[in-house]
Amino acid sequence: xxxxxxxxxxxxxxxxxxxxxxxxxxxxxxxxxxxxxxxxxxxxxxxxxxxxxxxxxxxxxxxxxxxxxxxxxxxxxxxxxxxxxxxxxxxxxxxxxxxxxxxxxxxxxxxxxxxxxxxxxxxxxxxxxxxxxxxxxxxxxxxxxxxxxxxxxxxxxxxxxxxxxxxxxxxxxxxxxxxxxxxxxxxxxxxxxxxxxxxxxxxxxxxxxxxxxxxxxxxxxxxxxxxxxxxxxxxxxxxxxxxxxxxxxxxxxxxxxxxxxxxxxxxxxxxxxxxxxxxxxxxxxxxxxxxxxxxxxxxxxxxxxxxxxxxxxxxxxxxxxxxxxxxxxxxxxxxxxxxxxxxxxxxxxxxxxxxxxxxxxxxxxxxxxxxxxxxxxxxxxxxxxxxxxxxxxxxxxxxxxxxxxxxxxx
Numbered sequence: 001x002x003x004x005x006x007x008x009x010x011x012x013x014x015x016x017x018x019x020x021x022x023x024x025x026x027x028x029x030x031x032x033x034x035x036x037x038x039x040x041x042x043x044x045x046x047x048x049x050x051x052x053x054x055x056x057x058x059x060x061x062x063x064x065x066x067x068x069x070x071x072x073x074x075x076x077x078x079x080x081x082x083x084x085x086x087x088x089x090x091x092x093x094x095x096x097x098x099x100x101x102x103x104x105x106x107x108x109x110x111x112x113x114x115x116x117x118x119x120x121x122x123x124x125x126x127x128x129x130x131x132x133x134x135x136x137x138x139x140x141x142x143x144x145x146x147x148x149x150x151x152x153x154x155x156x157x158x159x160x161x162x163x164x165x166x167x168x169x170x171x172x173x174x175x176x177x178x179x180x181x182x183x184x185x186x187x188x189x190x191x192x193x194x195x196x197x198x199x200x201x202x203x204x205x206x207x208x209x210x211x212x213x214x215x216x217x218x219x220x221x222x223x224x225x226x227x228x229x230x231x232x233x234x235x236x237x238x239x240x241x242x243x244x245x246x247x248x249x250x251x252x253x254x255x256x257x258x259x260x261x262x263x264x265x266x267x268x269x270x271x272x273x274x275x276x277x278x279x280x281x282x283x284x285x286x287x288x289x290x291x292x293x294x295x296x297x298x299x300x301x302x303x304x305x306x307x308x309x310x311x312x313x314x315x316x317x318x319x320x321x322x323x324x325x326x327x328x329x330x331x332x333x334x335x336x337x338x339x340x341x342x343x344x345x346x347x348x349x350x351x352x353x354x355x356x357x358x359x360x361x362x363x364x365x366x367x368x369x370x371x372x373x374x375x376x377x378x379x380x381x382x383x384x385x386x387x388x389x390x391x392x393x394x395x396x397x398x399x400x401x402x403x404x405x406x407x408x409x410x
Contacts, residue, residue, distance in 0.1 A: 079111035329353025
C-alpha cells in the first residue's frame with residue numbers, strides 16, 4: 001500500500017468519525033429545538049381563540065400551527081420523513097382550542113441547514129485531501145529519488161548523487177546518502193585499482209615465467225631431443241640403445257607439445273608477433289583441441305587498436321570464458337563473436353550446455369576475474385543463464401574515435 005493511500009484511508013476514517021459525531025450532535029440539538037418550539041407553540045395555542053373565530057389569512061400565516069379539522073397532508077415537501085421522525089418533527093400533535101402542531105416548516109429549515117453544513121464539510125474535506133495529496137507527493141518525491149539512487153548504487157553505479165532538498169530533514173538525508181555513495185565510490189576505486197595492479201602483476205609474472213621457460217627450459221628440451229634423434233643413427237650404438245634414444249626423443253616431443261600449451265596458457269606469444277586477432281584464433285583452435293568441443297568463431301576483420309594492457313585483459317577474458325564452458329557447462333558446441341560497432345567493441349560467448357539458475361549469486365573466482373577485467377577495460381559484462389538453456393556472456397567495451405579501426409593486427 002502506498003503512503004498516500006494509507007494516509008488517505010486514515011484521514012477518511014477520521015473525517016467520517018467527526019462527521020458522524022457532528023451529525024449526532026446536530027440531531028440532538030435539533031430535537032431539543034423542536035421540543036422547545038412545541039412548548040412555545042402550545043402556549044400560543046392556549047392564548048389564541050379557536051381557528052374558526054380568526055380570519056383565514058391570519059390562520060394561514062401562523063407558523064407551526066394549523067387547524068385540527070384540516071386533514072394532515074399525505075405528501076410532504078422539504079425534509080425527508082426519516083429526518084423529520086429523527087428530530088421529533090414527524091407527528092402533528094393536537095393542541096388546545098382546536099389547533100394542531102405543524103412542524104413541517106421547522107423540519108425543512110433544520111434539514112436545509114443540515115444539507116448546507118454537510119456540503120460545506122464535504123468541500124472542506126475535499127480541499128483538505130487535495131492539500132494532503134500535494135504535501136504527500138512533495139514528500140514522497142525525494143524518497144523516490146532516494147530509492148532510485150539506492151537502486152543505482154546497488155547495481156554498481158556509485159556515481160549516483162541526490163540534489164539538495166528544500167526540507168531540512170530530507171536535505172540532511174540526501175547529504176548523508178551522497179557522503180555514503182562518495183565513500184563507496186572511493187573504496188571501489190581503491191579496490192579496483194589494487195585489483196587492476198594485481199592482475200597486471202599476475203600477467204607480468206606469467207609473461208616472465210613463460211619467457212624463462214621458453215628461452216631456457218625450451219632450449220634444453222630441444223637440445224635433448226636433437227641429441228637423442230642423432231643417437232638413433234649412431235652406428236656405434238646397439239639396437240637397444242637406439243630404441244631407447246628413439247623413445248627419449250618421443251618423450252621430449254610429448255613434453256614439448258605440453259610445454260607449448262603451457263606457454264600459450266601463461267602468455268600468448270603469438271599476440272606479440274601477429275596481433276590480437278591471430279591470438280584469438282589460436283586460442284580457439286587450441287581450446288578445441290584440448291576440450292574436444294566445437295567452437296564457431298565470428299571475428300571482425302578489423303579490430304580497433306587497443307593498448308597492450310587491454311589486449312591482455314581481453315585475451316584472458318576470452319580464455320576464462322572458454323575454460324568455463326569446457327569445465328562446467330557439459331556443452332557440445334560453443335560460439336564466440338568479436339565485432340566492432342561505431343561506439344563499442346562487442347564480445348559474445350555462449351554455449352548449449354546445462355546452464356544455471358541465478359548465475360550471479362553463484363559466481364566463483366572465474367566470473368569475478370572476468371568482471372574485473374571488463375571493468376579494467378572500461379566495459380560492462382553481463383551473464384545470462386538458465387537451467388537447460390546454456391550460458392551467454394556479453395561484453396561491451398566503449399571505444400574512442402581514435403581507437404576505431406586503428407590497426408589491431410589480425
